[in-house]
Amino acid sequence: MQDRSEPAPTGAVLQVDVWRGDASGGELRRYQVPARENQTVLDVVTHIQREIEPDLAYRFACRVGMCGSCAMVVNGRARWTCRTHVKKVAADGVLELRPLANLPVIRDLATDMAPFFDKWARARGTFQPKDAPDGAVPAEFHVVPPSSPKRQAADAGIECIGCGVCYASCDIVAWNPDYLGPAALNRAWTLVNDVRDGARQPRLDAVKGDAGCHACHSTQSCTERCPKGLDPSGAVAGLKRTLFWNVFGWDR
Amino acid sequence: MRLWVIQRVTAMWLAFAVLVHLVTILAAVQGGLSAAEILDRTRGSLGWLGFYAAFALAAGLHGAIGLRAVAAEWLGWRGKRLDAAWVAIGLLTAGFGISAAYGLYAA
Amino acid sequence: MRPDPRPRSHPTYLAFLVHRISGLLLALFLPLHFWALSRAISGEAALEGFLRWADQPLVKASETLLVVLLAAHLAGGLRVLALEFLGWRSSQKTMVAASAGVALASGLLFLFHAG
Numbered sequence: 001m002q003d004r005s006e007p008a009p010t011g012a013v014l015q016v017d018v019w020r021g022d023a024s025g026g027e028l029r030r031y032q033v034p035a036r037e038n039q040t041v042l043d044v045v046t047h048i049q050r051e052i053e054p055d056l057a058y059r060f061a062c063r064v065g066m067c068g069s070c071a072m073v074v075n076g077r078a079r080w081t082c083r084t085h086v087k088k089v090a091a092d093g094v095l096e097l098r099p100l101a102n103l104p105v106i107r108d109l110a111t112d113m114a115p116f117f118d119k120w121a122r123a124r125g126t127f128q129p130k131d132a133p134d135g136a137v138p139a140e141f142h143v144v145p146p147s148s149p150k151r152q153a154a155d156a157g158i159e160c161i162g163c164g165v166c167y168a169s170c171d172i173v174a175w176n177p178d179y180l181g182p183a184a185l186n187r188a189w190t191l192v193n194d195v196r197d198g199a200r201q202p203r204l205d206a207v208k209g210d211a212g213c214h215a216c217h218s219t220q221s222c223t224e225r226c227p228k229g230l231d232p233s234g235a236v237a238g239l240k241r242t243l244f245w246n247v248f249g250w251d252r
Numbered sequence: 253m254r255l256w257v258i259q260r261v262t263a264m265w266l267a268f269a270v271l272v273h274l275v276t277i278l279a280a281v282q283g284g285l286s287a288a289e290i291l292d293r294t295r296g297s298l299g300w301l302g303f304y305a306a307f308a309l310a311a312g313l314h315g316a317i318g319l320r321a322v323a324a325e326w327l328g329w330r331g332k333r334l335d336a337a338w339v340a341i342g343l344l345t346a347g348f349g350i351s352a353a354y355g356l357y358a359a
Numbered sequence: 360m361r362p363d364p365r366p367r368s369h370p371t372y373l374a375f376l377v378h379r380i381s382g383l384l385l386a387l388f389l390p391l392h393f394w395a396l397s398r399a400i401s402g403e404a405a406l407e408g409f410l411r412w413a414d415q416p417l418v419k420a421s422e423t424l425l426v427v428l429l430a431a432h433l434a435g436g437l438r439v440l441a442l443e444f445l446g447w448r449s450s451q452k453t454m455v456a457a458s459a460g461v462a463l464a465s466g467l468l469f470l471f472h473a474g
Binding site: 260263264266267270271273274277278281285286287288290291308311312315316318319322345348349351352353355356359 | 379382383385386389390392393394396397402403404406407410413426429430433436437439440443444465468469
């Protein structure tokens with residue numbers, strides 16, 4: 001580790017180890033950042049890039065937990081950096097920042113999200129409206145009571161913004177690179193429960209098997225780490241359950 | 253997916269059978285084990301043979317399918333031919349167990 | 360590369376690890392178990408000989424371990440089945456704790472009775 005920071009400012013200082021490198025490898029480098037009473041991890045990264053190391057690569061957009069682009073591994077755990085207060089995670093005054101796990105690194109803290117979203121496509125993660133003859137509106141579209149069990153099951157996972165925290169936290173993805181992963185399967189389960197969707201069976205076929213929901217071993221790291229409090233592990237279990245009865249000819 | 257379905261169906265049966273097995277063990281080891289005592293229970297008992305044959309079949313398959321997942325994830329052993337090998341190992345283990353159970357039944 | 364424990368430090372990950380390790384050991388033990396039983400085919404004396412061999416403290420201790428493993432794997436399996444087939448969610452942590460309890464209790468029971 002080498003120290004590339006400017007002289008430490010007066011007052012409290014935060015030690016920040018940042019992974020610097022690219023696809024071919026890299027290392028942690030230490031920076032000193034003024035500690036403030038209220039600062040998020042994203043504030044710290046931004047400080048390093050603006051004041052110390054202009055070529056530091058990282059990604060963010062909204063800064064308020066809506067876009068899902070600033071996720072990184074903070075002190076060993078995947079998190080949204082914009083919604084993580086330094087106080088909460090760096091009790092001993094040291095921050096360790098790495099790019100999201102289980103994804104190819106582009107440079108420094110920016111990962112290539114393409115494999116992640118490719119898997120959403122493979123899991124048929126796009127809504128496919130049911131058809132009705134002569135361009136009429138399908139019956140299922142008229143009223144979908146929000147309190148119906150199906151709609152509630154769909155609503156349970158619909159708030160996913162695709163930040164990749166669950167995907168980076170999943171050991172099964174690490175051990176089985178073909179595995180679709182919690183986010184894509186959560187999306188598939190959401191659509192399987194959407195009564196307006198017309199691709200239920202092909203979607204179920206797309207998510208079964210060793211690269212699909214049956215690879216999951218319920219470590220539940222995804223559910224544990226989801227910043228939105230969603231339950232991708234429960235969604236994967238739902239797909240397994242549905243497919244199990246499917247084998248015996250029951251569609252439930 | 254077929255292997256997963258077998259894994260779960262055997263799991264449900266094993267959940268029950270293991271419970272019976274554990275209770276039997278706990279009851280049997282009271283006051284020590286002797287061959288005569290074991291054979292007393294098993295000899296000529298069709299119900300016992302049926303239960304343990306089904307138990308051994310499920311355990312053999314369940315274990316082999318479990319090992320398949322561990323081997324795929326921790327050793328990178330994957331493929332259709334290996335799948336067939338795991339099923340064969342499972343059935344072989346089960347056959348071994350069933351013949352042992354038959355031995356205790358016919359002894 | 361040594362696995363980093365920090366991302367994996369939560370109860371259900373531990374439940375998975377216990378389930379996997381116990382399953383692995385049980386699957387490797389199963390053929391051994393069947394082999395031991397098959398010795399009964401060669402008569403009561405052979406089985407009796409095996410049982411007396413199994414009376415050694417070390418063998419006894421590993422038997423207790425196997426009973427604990429079996430109980431732990433059973434309890435962990437019930438957790439997975441509850442998640443997958445009953446859709447359990449919030450009670451999952453209680454389930455993990457209950458699983459550990461059942462495993463431990465079975466092991467202790469065996470130990471006390473085996474004496």
